[in-house]
Amino acid sequence: KNEVEQSPQNLTAQEGEFITINCSYSVGISALHWLQQHPGGGIVSLFMLSSGKKKHGRLIATINIQEKHSSLHITASHPRDSAVYICAVLNSGGSNYKLTFGKGTLLTVNP
């Protein structure tokens, strides 16, 4: 079993829909990243969370440390949101910054 599990693996939505991508992890962590990877490969870090909730534009990320679960929400989805979304956890602190990655969720938003 992977340390980081994402669901769903694939998600197709219509433009304007509310999207939720889930990430569960099995170890104690000190932080969690949500990453976005568009076709062609580039990776962008959307959020880093250690507790609570963060919002940036139409993107919202939440984390529940006790339940070992995080969600990424996209409101009013748009075709340009089509990408792979990857959850990555940091289970060590201090100067050792070793991320463990989920397999990613492929999101396709149709116009």
Added chain:
Amino acid sequence: DSGVTQTPKHLITATGQRVTLRCSPRSGDLSVYWYQQSLDQGLQFLIQYYNGEERAKGNILERFSAQQFPDLHSELNLSSLELGDSALYFCASQESPGANVLTFGAGSRLTVL
């Protein structure tokens, strides 16, 4: 442009060869990380440097090595290449480990024939 520069963007080579991938971190970032992304394994952490010193190692093969130079750029050396080493190699940088902003380069796509 993310501010993290990786070269080359694409590289095609043969089994048994050696290649060097280069990464220049974002200005002001002292931490550099290398990751490998393959179709079957997904993204995997390889190695971390902070201000010239190795800080953490992940699933990095003995055939691979890396270093961070005094000007903070980093190089990942891959030797005795095998077909299975074909992958995207990403570099990322942070001001310091745990800083809010983690910035990725565009990646180097290695194809081993």
